[in-house]
Amino acid sequence: MSTESQHLYSQLPAIDRLLRDPAIEPLVAQHGQTLISELLRQLQLQARETIKQQQQLPGWCGDWPQALGAALMQRQRSALAPVFNLSGTVLHTNLGRALLAQPAIEAVTRSMGSAVTLEYDLDGAGRGHRDRAIADVLCQLTGAEDACIVNNNAAAVLLMLAAIAPGKQVVVSRGELVEIGGAFRIPDVMRQAGCQLVEVGTTNRTHLKDYRNAINDQTGLLMKVHTSNYSIQGFTAAVDEAELAQLGAEYGLPTATDLGSGSLIDMAQYGLPAEPMPQRLLAAGVDLVTFSGDKLLGGPQAGIILGKKALIARLQQHPLKRALRVGKLTLAALEATLRLYQQPELLAQHLPTLRLLTRPQQAMEDAAQRLLQALTPQFSAQFRLRAEPCWSQIGSGSLPVDRLPSYALTFEPLDGRGATLEALAERWRRLPQPVIGRINDGRLWLDLRCLEQEDALIEALRA
Numbered sequence: 001m002s003t004e005s006q007h008l009y010s011q012l013p014a015i016d017r018l019l020r021d022p023a024i025e026p027l028v029a030q031h032g033q034t035l036i037s038e039l040l041r042q043l044q045l046q047a048r049e050t051i052k053q054q055q056q057l058p059g060w061c062g063d064w065p066q067a068l069g070a071a072l073m074q075r076q077r078s079a080l081a082p083v084f085n086l087s088g089t090v091l092h093t094n095l096g097r098a099l100l101a102q103p104a105i106e107a108v109t110r111s112m113g114s115a116v117t118l119e120y121d122l123d124g125a126g127r128g129h130r131d132r133a134i135a136d137v138l139c140q141l142t143g144a145e146d147a148c149i150v151n152n153n154a155a156a157v158l159l160m161l162a163a164i165a166p167g168k169q170v171v172v173s174r175g176e177l178v179e180i181g182g183a184f185r186i187p188d189v190m191r192q193a194g195c196q197l198v199e200v201g202t203t204n205r206t207h208l209k210d211y212r213n214a215i216n217d218q219t220g221l222l223m224k225v226h227t228s229n230y231s232i233q234g235f236t237a238a239v240d241e242a243e244l245a246q247l248g249a250e251y252g253l254p255t256a257t258d259l260g261s262g263s264l265i266d267m268a269q270y271g272l273p274a275e276p277m278p279q280r281l282l283a284a285g286v287d288l289v290t291f292s293g294d295k296l297l298g299g300p301q302a303g304i305i306l307g308k309k310a311l312i313a314r315l316q317q318h319p320l321k322r323a324l325r326v327g328k329l330t331l332a333a334l335e336a337t338l339r340l341y342q343q344p345e346l347l348a349q350h351l352p353t354l355r356l357l358t359r360p361q362q363a364m365e366d367a368a369q370r371l372l373q374a375l376t377p378q379f380s381a382q383f384r385l386r387a388e389p390c391w392s393q394i395g396s397g398s399l400p401v402d403r404l405p406s407y408a409l410t411f412e413p414l415d416g417r418g419a420t421l422e423a424l425a426e427r428w429r430r431l432p433q434p435v436i437g438r439i440n441d442g443r444l445w446l447d448l449r450c451l452e453q454e455d456a457l458i459e460a461l462r463a
């Protein structure tokens with residue numbers, strides 16, 4: 001080791017001494033010696049590494065208390081940092097999908113710190129299980145005979161298959177062997193549930209006779225999967241639920257549909273792309289329908305299964321239900337979300353998902369103009385800012401081709417370099433409340449559809 005390096009190492013202060021530093025002592029009092037010592041040791045290791053690599057002290061060694069403060073902030077930053085979702089995708093799976101409505105947030109908060117009547121009935125009527133009360137609300141809203149609630153829709157499909165057709169054949173169209181993100185593939189789930197997948201028809205065309213020909217004494221279920229995240233166009237044919245339900249009834253076989261998203265209200269009335277409604281499928285005779293709680297429904301992560309009483313009872317009694325059940329926080333949020341559907345006139349106002357999806361383009365355009373004014377001085381040395389029309393996506397397995405007209409604020413680097421753009425996106429990802437946009441066509445786009453706190457964004461970007 002060179003004497004020069006030795007000299008540098010000897011300049012690093014001892015942990016003991018740092019702990020007694022008047023600027024650091026209050027941090028020890030506040031956060032405890034264990035955490036502060038550990039962070040200081042890490043900083044020391046970092047400094048040693050810099051000396052080894054570059055034969056110099058890192059710049060921050062001039063101010064240990066400040067470096068410690070920064071390390072502390074980094075360490076305490078939640079793994080679930082709130083972000084500005086300006087990605088243009090409203091139900092963004094990687095950003096946690098639906099935002100809860102205020103009544104749902106309040107219901108969760110209330111149930112968090114208190115004992116609740118989860119499986120305890122006050123009138124001695126014997127509730128049976130924890131889904132009971134919320135299943136009643138679901139039945140009221142959809143006309144279903146009964147309901148079952150699990151951790152997410154993937155769990156709903158798994159439980160349904162395992163409980164209804166264990167060891168049996170399940171007939172599905174080749175055009176509906178869906179893979180959604182995160183390794184959920186219908187053929188894999190079938191295997192995990194102990195069912196044997198029987199593919200019928202072709203990728204583009206499946207007919208009722210294809211299902212009929214596949215039925216034998218090993219058949220346990222006829223199933224449809226809503227092809228939510230892709231569409232097959234051109235020379236196509238599919239069997240609708242009513243026809244399949246009739247075929248099932250003819251052979252005494254249950255029918256089921258995995259809807260993915262599904263919507264309890266008619267989206268078309270808001271000018272949005274139509275989405276199949278669970279209550280319509282049930283009315284068409286389908287025995288079981290599954291869908292997500294945090295997609296278009298706008299509630300917490302959950303999987304909801306609606307359908308015939310006797311079949312739901314089998315789901316409730318299956319051992320997997322115990323493993324896949326939801327907790328009181330989810331049930332509280334789901335109940336409060338469903339109650340909003342009892343006042344459909346107010347839904348677009350109270351349910352954030354619907355509020356964001358139905359925001360008129362003019363609202364985003366006005367916001368884009370205001371932000372353009374507010375932020376141009378800050379960025380004009382390096383970027384050309386513009387207010388531009390763009391398209392938002394619903395997200396979460398809604399068709400990528402169904403897009404909603406929106407408005408964005410865009411940032412184009414004056415030097416025309418992609419690296420400058422990447423650096424800007426990177427800087428925004430490091431903000432205390434990160435700003436998530438999307439890079440396209442040499443510009444960084446901030447789609448303003450999901451921006452409801454304009455001032456907070458301006459403040460964040462000016463910092």
Ligand SMILES: *Cc1c(COP(=O)(O)O)cnc(C)c1O
Pocket residue numbers: 152153154155178180184225226227228229258259260261291292293302303396397
């Ligand atoms: C989204 C989706 C699922 C999975 O739902 P999660 O709630 O994410 O588990 C399953 N099937 C289809 C068709 C979907 O669109």
